[in-house]
Amino acid sequence: MADSGSKIGEDDEVPGRVKEYLCQPYLSKDKETVADKFCSTCNEFQCNDCSNVHNVLAILKSHKLVSVNEADVASISVKMKALDLCDQHQHSFEFFCEDEKKLCCSKCAIVNHRKCHSVVEIEKIAGKITSPSSILGEKLKEAKEAAESVARHIRSSKDQLAEDIKEIHVQVRRMRDEVMRMFDDIEDFVAKKAETLQRETLQNLTMKQTQNEKHLADVTSCLETIESIFKNGTPAQKYIAEQKMESNVNALCRISKEECQNVKVNISFQFDETFKLPPLPITEYVPGQFQFKSDLEEDVNSAKMAMKLTPVSSIDLKKTGDDIDEPFYTGIDFLPDGRLVAVDNKNMKCFVYNEKLEKVGSFQLSYNPVSVVVVSEEEVAITCGYGYKIEFLHVSKCNEITPQRTCKVNTKYFSICLKDDRQFVVGTIDEPIPVRIVSLTGEELDFSVNFPNKIYPIDTSDCTYIKSSDKVVITDRYEHTVCIYDIKTDTRVVVKDDKIQEPRGAAVGPSDTILLCCRKTNTIVQISQRGQVLSSYKIDMENPFKVCVSRDKSFLVVTNSYIGNRKMQKFKIST
Template sequence: MAASGSTIGEVDEIPGPVKETFCQPCLNKDQQTVADTFCSNCNEFQCYDCSNEHNVYAILKNHTFMSVKEANATNTLLEIKTLCLCNQHQKLFEFFCEDEKKLCCRTCAIAYHKKCHSVVEIEKIVGNMTSSDSGLGQKLAEAREDAEGIARHICSSKDQVAQDIKEMQVKIRQMREEVMRMFDDLEDFVVRRAETFQRETLENMTMKQTQIEKHLADVTSYLETIKSFFKKGTPLQKYIAEQKMESKVNAFCRNIKDKCQNLEKVNISFHFDETLKLPPLPVTENVPGKLLLKSYRQEDVYSINMTMKLTPVSAIILKKTGDDIDEPLYSGIDFLPDGRLVAVDNTNKKCLVYNEKLEKVGTYQLSYNPLSVAVVSEEELAISSGSRYKIKFLHVSECNEISSSRTCKVKTKYYSICLKDDGQFVVGTYDDPRPVRIVSLDGKEQDFSVNFRNKTYPIGTSASIYIKSSDKVVITDTDDDAVYIYDMKTNTRVVVKDDQIQQPRGVAVGPSDTILVCSCETNSIVQISPSGQILSSYKMNMKYPYKVCVSRDKSFLIVTNNCAGNKEMQKFKISI
């Protein structure tokens, strides 16, 4: 804060690092050297070495030097003098228009502010001031603190990315080591089981081998006996021997046949389960894991900085005039780039223009009941007409003259309308299973490639808006007391339901791409983050807020209502 008794025009010094001034010739050589002096003839800050060149060349010896501090002070004074001049007329600002909050030179005051009620001489304002503190120093200090916070966050994020990569590598190495240990344990278990099986099987095989070797010896003995009998014995002896040995030979043969039929085949093998079996593909084609690369806004961290404040500026009562059929109902409102407001009156079939003071300055009679309006350019706007199956374009001049421009025929009933880009609208439907569609400026219609809710809205029960920077569509649902946020990039949906949102109507995009919704039953404007977090709720001094719009620079907000016998339009200043 400035000290009491300080002179007018002084501003508190903003704490922080002192800005260094660098030598211009060194900068031209991609070197950063702190400047020691300023040459008025060269119009350059120079270091000690560069300024010594003036002693070498005779043509430079008569140049005038001053200190860096003096030069910076001189430049500051020139900037202050330039700041006090009107850009259009190059004359000193002498007046301040309190109605339009603008500085005026004498020519501006005469040419542009004749109708204003309060144009005051700046000297009188300055004379009545008791303190020089405008709060700018504090605002700049806060802004710099925020900027430094952003810089710290970016540095932290960069460090975090590098740390995440390192941790990912460590995790993969740890997993590889764990897998290798698992396979070592698997090998040990399988080999031990196989060796036990081998030992038991070999013992059984050895026993069978011993038995068969005994049988081979018996066979050899029987063959030799039979051979001897048939060679040396008499027929009587041969017959007797054959009869005695037949039973033994038959038993022996049956035993051998049984053993042949019961022979076992031994096989040892190991097969991986399908869950462990990897196909013979390179890792680029078969990644055994999921790599997540994602950049996102930490809205939960910064949501407090997106919370806005509304300060009432002006308000008017919307009454039936001489040529009106009924009470006006403003079903659509939007800002022109220069700050004027356009509105469409559904009941009286009108398009109207208001200046920054909410004074009606232009009217155009329509032949149909308009539903919504969207400003297309500096002097063109588009109006949806629902069951008339057309979008009407009007031209609004700087002098507030409104004229018909052209008409595009469409095949769908459109209620809300807003600009998507230079060549397309995002339009909300009614009595149609496609709640939101895209329409080009020449009337070509197409659908979004996302999965919207399969619901058909009656007229007036839903409104939509498009957030260009994040490619999101927002839809209000009066019957369900809900707001739906659809992400066109990811084909995902966020449903916002809260006691603060009751019969949501109009919707607009506010500061930092936040979503502003008219909550009809709670008589408030609810602010929602792009991710669906409710940031705040503002109680309106009106019943049943119906439509809302925000100026292009996000500095002003207009709200209209739908309360029989008490229709209003209010203007607010937005601050963060």
């Protein structure tokens, strides 16, 4: 597209002076070269080097090239898409009424603005504008992001809708033994209602999706027009576009905000507290009700919690000294004072690192450690995988590590995190219940949650616990999903997203959001407790494995499992 603003000396025209034009292909590369030719087909000025391409490529040989002096400058213009035309008279805008803040063509200026005190030529004031594209462009980008967010939530809602309907069937069947014969009638009735609700809700979501796709297309088209004008247009054209499109941009932004309502769907079915056999046909009495609610508005607000990561330090984990194999840090956690504890599964060691990721303490273990959690200022607990035990170590302020005690357990555990001052939340290995509670004395308990009956082999799932909301987070590596279980309500949110691929380690991040190590994409992904993806950060390591966050949520450390190039990296967290 030709940029008539690329002229040299067009504002100080002197008789006899020859106007020069810059080569536009070079301008796109931030280089200034005087143009020699003008291609009316490409609608741009070119130097000899660029114009010679027309003689090389067959597809360009039909283009019409003329010298710069022969170019019809008047016909060279930015595609304004009629933004520079008066709606009433279809004449080009030439004036701006500063009294009424309106663009005017010559007829408007005479007919409608004769009594106005300040009607000025656009050409004279357009050059005074500084970065007119920034405000409109940012507004449109925000509107586009909002529209894309709605699109993602619609897709997620459709998946969640099916999951919720399946969960209703499971819940209904679970009550069968308690209500005996009548429960068969209830199941049939609820199933029909659920199918009707699913069909109606799906129709509404599809309609919403169609509306959103149209809006997204409008926003994208408007954004492309704005970017094109403010990239290639003259100051006057930029000024016109700003004045002409401001109301349209505001309208698009408003629509985007309105669209961010009532999109995400969660459906559940709860029985009445008092369940009695009624003297009515089951079709007239159902001991429960469907609930429809939208969580998108809360997710939009939680988007403000999206974090940013800044690299602080990085170390390579190389085989040294008495190491049997390349180090593999399967467990890491921050001590309250900012030091880091790490366990090496391959070489059966425990290490202490200072804030600069310098090794300041080590201890040889007699077992293969799997995961580690800091219990107090000077105590850590380590799971042993197939060892049927949890080991406790003392880590002094002087970085000395000594064995403290052993708790025997009856279950094989992989991941471990603190639930409170007296209990752990632990992820199981090869067990039908994926997560359990273990006290600091070794007593094993189950959550009052109906977890799906799925067995996770070692290194296929990780768990963490959110204390503030009493929620358990479980990753499923090969299903590419994350399940967030609400212990209080016995409900769950199943999170699937293109950014979540092979999730492994999980940790609680700033504002109690959830951080995931995604092996397949080499990223740290941040999601809200509602399941919205808030941020995704590409890290400089292959196959991230474990992640931990400091007590004050200001630092993050991640390790990986890539054979031959294992690392440990530290990041500063900001929001």
